[in-house]
Amino acid sequence: MKRREFIILSGASAIALATGCSDDQSKTPIDDLGRDMMKADVGEDAQRQQDLNEDLSEDGTGEADIADLGIINLNPLPIPVLLKGEQRGGIVNYDLNVQESTHTFFENIAAPTFGINGDILGPTLLLENGKQISINYKNQLAETITMHGHGMHTPALMDGTPHQPIMPGQTWSAEYTVNQRASTCWYHPHTMDETAKQVYKGLAGLIIVEDDESKALDLPKRYGVDDIPLVLQDRRFKDGKLDYSPSRMEIMRGYIGDTLIANGAIDSQFDAEAKEIRFRILNGSNSTVYKLAFSDGRSFKQIATDASFLEQPVELSELTLSPAERAEIVVDFTNDMGEELSLMDLTQNKSFCRIKVSTPALVQTSLPQNLTSLTKLNEADALRTRQFVLAGPMMRLQINGASMDINVINESVKLNEIEIWEIRNNMRVDHNFHIHATHFMLLDRNNQPVPENEKGYKDCVYVPANQSVRFIVKMVDYADPNVPYMYHCHFLEHEDAGMMGQFVVIA
Numbered sequence: 378m379k380r381r382e383f384i385i386l387s388g389a390s391a392i393a394l395a396t397g398c399s400d401d402q403s404k405t406p407i408d409d410l411g412r413d414m415m416k417a418d419v420g421e422d423a424q425r426q427q428d429l430n431e432d433l434s435e436d437g438t439g440e441a442d443i444a445d446l447g448i449i450n451l452n453p454l455p456i457p458v459l460l461k462g463e464q465r466g467g468i469v470n471y472d473l474n475v476q477e478s479t480h481t482f483f484e485n486i487a488a489p490t491f492g493i494n495g496d497i498l499g500p501t502l503l504l505e506n507g508k509q510i511s512i513n514y515k516n517q518l519a520e521t522i523t524m525h526g527h528g529m530h531t532p533a534l535m536d537g538t539p540h541q542p543i544m545p546g547q548t549w550s551a552e553y554t555v556n557q558r559a560s561t562c563w564y565h566p567h568t569m570d571e572t573a574k575q576v577y578k579g580l581a582g583l584i585i586v587e588d589d590e591s592k593a594l595d596l597p598k599r600y601g602v603d604d605i606p607l608v609l610q611d612r613r614f615k616d617g618k619l620d621y622s623p624s625r626m627e628i629m630r631g632y633i634g635d636t637l638i639a640n641g642a643i644d645s646q647f648d649a650e651a652k653e654i655r656f657r658i659l660n661g662s663n664s665t666v667y668k669l670a671f672s673d674g675r676s677f678k679q680i681a682t683d684a685s686f687l688e689q690p691v692e693l694s695e696l697t698l699s700p701a702e703r704a705e706i707v708v709d710f711t712n713d714m715g716e717e718l719s720l721m722d723l724t725q726n727k728s729f730c731r732i733k734v735s736t737p738a739l740v741q742t743s744l745p746q747n748l749t750s751l752t753k754l755n756e757a758d759a760l761r762t763r764q765f766v767l768a769g770p771m772m773r774l775q776i777n778g779a780s781m782d783i784n785v786i787n788e789s790v791k792l793n794e795i796e797i798w799e800i801r802n803n804m805r806v807d808h809n810f811h812i813h814a815t816h817f818m819l820l821d822r823n824n825q826p827v828p829e830n831e832k833g834y835k836d837c838v839y840v841p842a843n844q845s846v847r848f849i850v851k852m853v854d855y856a857d858p859n860v861p862y863m864y865h866c867h868f869l870e871h872e873d874a875g876m877m878g879q880f881v882v883i884a
């Protein structure tokens with residue numbers, strides 16, 4: 378195929394870009410970079426491509442060398458705007474509009490979506506440990522939502538569970554002091570029975586928590602340049618529009634999409650500097666467990682789990698993430714100028730997005746050998762073991778034989794007491810287990826040692842069919858006998874079907 382044909386074909390088949398998340402409040406040069414990447418338009422790009430085609434032509438054929446065209450990107454990976462918040466009265470405010478919109482997944486087809494300050498997904502919130510914040514969600518939808526800060530250590534009233542509904546037209550604020558380690562968390566709806574559908578339509582966004590430690594480490598931290606947010610999801614489409622229509626069997630198995638998207642875009646490309654690149658990866662899917670790897674099989678270092686850094690980087694070539702789990706990884710592209718590869722899900726053998734190493738590094742980083750030191754609770758100090766059995770009669774999706782009932786508190790947990798929670802999946806389908814309020818650390822998997830890359834703080838743990846996990850946990854700082862937190866399977870179809878329970882933390 379001639380180069381020009383290749384280019385024009387690419388243009389025709391390119392998917393229009395996400396333009397969401399435009400309502401940023403605090404811009405930095407880095408933010409602007411991200412915005413520019415997101416603003417690119419396929420039509421304009423095609424024209425620009427033609428112009429460059431001419432401009433770069435050196436041999437009089439009107440064709441540029443592919444190498445010269447490396448700077449051109451028909452469908453760049455969208456980078457959500459970084460929202461640093463706005464100081465008002467000593468509180469850092471993040472103003473979020475939850476709204477109906479349309480998003481162009483496929484050229485010339487406007488698919489109805491939900492978005493936050495944009496047409497799909499939401500901005501990345503940058504939070505600093507110790508700061509008093511208020512995340513203000515304005516519900517501009519025609520339906521009730523709740524908005525939960527997943528992984529955030531907050532009082533129960535600020536957790537955004539089914540107990541804090543936001544009616545259409547209302548604004549609800551999650552107001553608290555950030556009180557946790559550097560981590561990549563996220564926000565999403567937690568609406569009773571409606572979470573799966575609302576997330577599927579586009580409601581989710583990342584939260585980056587920074588602390589003194591994360592700022593001091595020599596890690597890639599140029600947002601959108603070498604510190605890259607990646608919300609990974611899978612979707613089904615019908616006539617170019619999102620199709621969420623799970624059958625009963627698909628509620629049981631989880632609603633799995635056949636098209637992978639990264640930050641809301643299909644088959645996008647990230648142009649990387651030839652250096653270490655940090656990816657903050659969220660499995661933002663409804664119910665799909667991803668087995669992530671790069672198409673060239675290269676290894677990379679995992680540096681963080683859900684809620685903290687790992688003490689040391691862990692080298693991997695495959696990374697399993699179940700829904701809602703996060704991992705930060707660092708990939709070294711220093712000697713890879715010109716390389717093209719894909720981030721794959723090996724289960725479906727499909728690509729989330731392409732990576733092209735196309736730019737010399739402006740700033741180098743060198744991954745430290747020691748990242749942090751974690752506080753480990755001693756198993757011998759645990760006062761009790763709580764058991765949670767994921768199963769139900771007639772294949773019902775229940776925990777300990779009960780379906781979620783908003784009027785029932787299933788567990789009372791005492792503040793500052795160390796406990797072991799044992800999760801058993803007695804079903805033939807996979808689940809995972811997420812707790813609100815705080816993080817935990819794994820003790821073992823099926824009575825076997827914890828894999829090195831799961832030794833950081835976590836708030837969600839994968840529990841495959843017929844397997845078990847034990848973790849150690851202590852509720853700290855916030856007690857409220859009247860307002861519960863949730864624990865649940867984070868496969869959203871399972872959660873909505875009742876695989877969820879409630880606990881209060883009492884002083």
Ligand SMILES: [Cu+2]
Pocket residue numbers: 807808809866867868871872876
């Ligand atoms: Cu489940």
